[in-house]
Amino acid sequence: MSAADCQVLAASPAASSGAAHVEAPVAYGAILLASFGGPEGQDDVIPFLRNVTRGRGIPEERLEEVAHHYRAFGGVSPINDQNRALKAALEAELAARGIDLPVLWGNRNWAPYLSDALREADERGLRTLLAIGTSAYSSYSSCRQYREDYAAALAETGLEGTVTIDKVRQFFDHPGFVQPFVDGVRAGLAEVGGTAKTHVLFSTHSVPIADADRSGPRDLDFGAGGAYAAQHRAVAEVVMADHPGVGWDLVYQSRSGPPTQPWLEPDINDRIAELAADGVTGLVIVPLGFISDHMEVAWDLDTEALETADAHGMTAVRVPTPGVHPAFVSGLVDLVLERRDGVPTDERPALTALGPWFDVCRPGCCENVRLGFKPAVAGIAP
Known part of the structure; x- marks a missing residue:
């Protein structure tokens, strides 16, 4: 594939070539911690579920069935508190290593939204972002949908052409x-x-x-x-x-x-x-x-x-999820440094023969059959 064929939306110059693994250093301004989001009270539950299922025509009765799971926990999803804890743990690990990179947090389906995080980044002059999605694997819902939502948030905020967003590789085997x-x-x-x-x-x-x-x-x-x-x-x-x-x-x-x-x-x-x-x-x-x-x-x-x-x-x-396990938090910072420092591919740790996974997603990666291809950052179009 020639450079002219590579269209990587909203990428840093190093990633815009479309190389599978970016081995050039990038002076990132901030880390964008991106997650699913969740309700934080009974009144939030149905509006949150409408956000999650927007465009899918899910009837209200089905939303009420799913809402039962959240209502059993007082209408509060644990995910937001877990992301607050992860953000704090990342900040502590970065500080301990002497790495001056702020961590911004934005959700796909509930406050704080990705658009809020992008506006904050722009206001602070942090315009070269490296995203960590809180999902380790490759699929539409666990990778491409995140990339589409980054693109949608850029469009919503009018920051296309001003803010760039790369992402760390899928870290399933890190x-x-x-x-x-x-x-x-x-x-x-x-x-x-x-x-x-x-x-x-x-x-x-x-x-x-x-x-x-x-x-x-x-x-x-x-x-x-x-x-x-x-x-x-x-x-x-x-x-x-x-x-x-x-x-x-x-x-x-x-x-x-x-x-x-x-x-x-x-x-x-x-x-x-x-x-x-x-x-x-x-x-x-x-x-x-x-x-x-x-x-x-x-x-x-x-x-x-x-x-x-x-x-x-x-x-x-x-057994426990990784949460804020020291090895996990340290590993996420290592993934950031891979991209910041342009670590050669053969020096990147991976525990399976499938890795290290791609920095820039390949053309047509993780298609949603029902929805087709929408604009998505951190990958070669479509």
Whole structure:
């Protein structure tokens, strides 16, 4: 692909070439911590869910069904407090290393919004941003949708051409992300007793199969489930390398589409029932797809999945998400320094053969079949 063919929206000069890995230093002005967002009170719940589902024609009755999960926790999603904690931890790690980079925080679906963060950046003269999305894997909802929302926020604020936004690579196999799960599985197996009657379930958010199959660059074949499933399987294999006698599966949770639309399976609760029928008595549940204990973890795992295991007479533990684990926080700062310093690709740590992942997403990466391609930063168009 020639330089003339590369169209990378709102990129720093170093990333505008479209190179898969950017090995030139970039003088970033700030880090943009970007997350999903969540309600912070009962009155916020339905407006928040309308934001999440905008343009999808979801009826109010279905929103009320989902709202039940939030209302069980007082209408407060844990995600915003977790992002405040992560922001503070990143700031502390940066300060400890003597790195002068402010951390701005913006959400896709609730205050503070990405547009708020961009306005703050512009007002402070911080116009070369490096985004850290709070999702480690490649798919429409976990990567491209973030990139589209960065582009939409630039358009909304009128800062296109003024503010640039690059992003760190998807960090599914970075040691800082993986280590907390290694620690958690080791402790979980010790708690339930790592025997032939113990099984490990690696759980992540289900997505439509059509979208999963299109995750990752479209010129690479990752098999069924695309890069999204392949990345999760590869990380699970790394985590289980020290436990060769213990069975494990990759399972899915939190599907929200109509029954007629195929989503990734098996569902975690269905798999728990099957394992119980096979004589498994101990479960270690690993929230592999999540960086913190937000609603899908608090409800779908800590409530529903643990209740399913209990109903089948199984002993089950859920291991921690990375949260503000020191290795994770340090790893995120290392990812920032990769881009700031232009670290050569062969010096970037990755624990699976799939990494290190791309700095600049490839053309057509992570297409949403229903919505098509919208403008997105940090990747070659479309």
